[in-house]
Amino acid sequence: MLAVDRAGARRGRMATGHGVVETPAFMPVGTQATVKTLLPEEVRATGAQIILANTYHLMLRPGLETLVAAGGLHRFMRWDAPILTDSGGFQIFSLAGNMRVREKGVTFRSHIDGGHRELTPELAVELQLGWGSDIVMALDHLIGLPADPMAVRDATDRTHRWLARCIDAFADHGGEEQAALFGICQGGIDPERRRDSAAAIASAAVAGCAIGGLSVGEPKVVMAEMLEIVAEILPANKPRYLMGVGSPEDLWMGVARGVDLFDCVLPTRLARNGALFTPTGRISIKQRRFADVHEPLDPECDCDACTQFSAAYLHHLFRSGEILGLRLASVHNLRFLANQIEAIRQAIEQNAFVSAHANFLSRYRPIGNALIP
């Protein structure tokens, strides 16, 4: 850790085989070996230092063999900075068919060709090391909420047993020479289970601790509570990664509770729907009111979309169904989040996180869920 604000927000630095990541950091998602609509250099230019790719997608297409033949994932997609890959678990639970969990692992049917597949803790590690991830995630057992307390306990305990197997597999393959292994804290929204799980991950031989199973529909106040519980238990000297979180307000909220890393498809998915972040909240660029705004959408923003084009042009591209609109919106939303993260890092360094957070909250009006400071 480089600095910890008196509010508990952390400023750190994480070394990987493909360079250093300044934290807090937001990781754009490159699901299928591409951050949707963008070239690697464009993603980099938004300020992203590290991206996430999805093991579930990559194992099915193009597959490990092709990625190895290509010289690894970095070379295949031409991204020469760090890559974190998830374990594949989340997509198996959300995308695949016929999912069945046994102690050995998960069996499922590919959403692409319906073929029977299996993922075990060992295979999850082998795949991620095989294509050259910098940060390897352990396989965890997710369950949908609300769930029976016994089911939550069962899944959480299995997550811990699987983590032990991932640690062994990682060691057997000499993983430490190329990558870092992160464990994932589960436990649903039951404070007791969360505490147990955080303790299990805290005591495990992992390089970083992820917080999974949140931001899946629970009220934000509950997510905040869970973060506060795990923050007290996780080791202070390891990076903390809140999975699947990426709205501007949630970045601030998470950092306030000690989170170092985030990832989410939100900024790029919203962008492709024409929903763009601005300092006062999210807008829909498709709305009629932008048809004749011959100025940048966000005059404070230094992204290519805002410095080169008008809101009226973005509006026209979306109304006309033009792909360039999806690109420019993606660039803008990623740059907007990177600018938030840069402001957050600077505030922590100056021990001024609380006032910077208050400043953000005084302007930004989130949609839907209530705002948790």
Added chain:
Amino acid sequence: MLAVDRAGARRGRMATGHGVVETPAFMPVGTQATVKTLLPEEVRATGAQIILANTYHLMLRPGLETLVAAGGLHRFMRWDAPILTDSGGFQIFSLAGNMRVREKGVTFRSHIDGGHRELTPELAVELQLGWGSDIVMALDHLIGLPADPMAVRDATDRTHRWLARCIDAFADHGGEEQAALFGICQGGIDPERRRDSAAAIASAAVAGCAIGGLSVGEPKVVMAEMLEIVAEILPANKPRYLMGVGSPEDLWMGVARGVDLFDCVLPTRLARNGALFTPTGRISIKQRRFADVHEPLDPECDCDACTQFSAAYLHHLFRSGEILGLRLASVHNLRFLANQIEAIRQAIEQNAFVSAHANFLSRYRPIGNALIP
């Protein structure tokens, strides 16, 4: 003209309000104020000097008023090189509903909102001058082929009367101060009518002569014959623009018959379908055989897709439905055509067009229609 090869191929230079165009030239199509999937600087980097935009689309969306408020089409879309706009006629005939031609002009229903609209020769000129086109096309009367000889004559004669009205409107609006007006030769595939129409355009007070109504399904040998007919009649000192033509083999064929300018959606539309040009012909990047080609698709090509990424990655992007694939394929196909055009220009300068053309034909295998040298 800078040079005319002994074969009749022409090398020229065309001055516009936004710079000089070296001819022969291929114009990428930016239908709705964007060359699909690409930023202006990317289009420019493929070697394009001038683009085409569609009056039919622009008049409906975003409309003249918005384009004027934006400071013109160039500024709206951030393209600071020359723009040619068509007259709107072709899309009215192919896209709009309830189309009806009267001597005054064409009435139709917008394909976007079904609203009743009208386009006259005068309005076509006013629109194009209004948003700042560098080359303004006269409104012509197109008819589908095959057609009754009387209908062809009627449409061709109307095209000539409308051209006279366009010339007047262009003068009335001081068009010459900002733009050049091109007339369009019609006449279907009837040699007599083509000859008449070429003579009418040749004697008109226009800056350039377009050849319309070809490449609409007729055999290529017929298109070649029509080009040979008009080549003898059109004035040698004005640019000749073959509308809607853009396959690699047709560029060579057209230049061999004295054509200076081309436009077509073909390279970018094919690209979005995964059909890419190579020196030996068109391929489908979706084919299984590219899944493990960890080399550039076209090692001779200097485009970003070929210099930065492998054929296997392009294949993966298309198989996965990723937009980045559409972008890279568009860049490649436009660069491929620009490289053909550069080779053509160089060959003419060296008085070696015939052997360069033969060299192209000896390698490139076109799909479908027979190859006309």
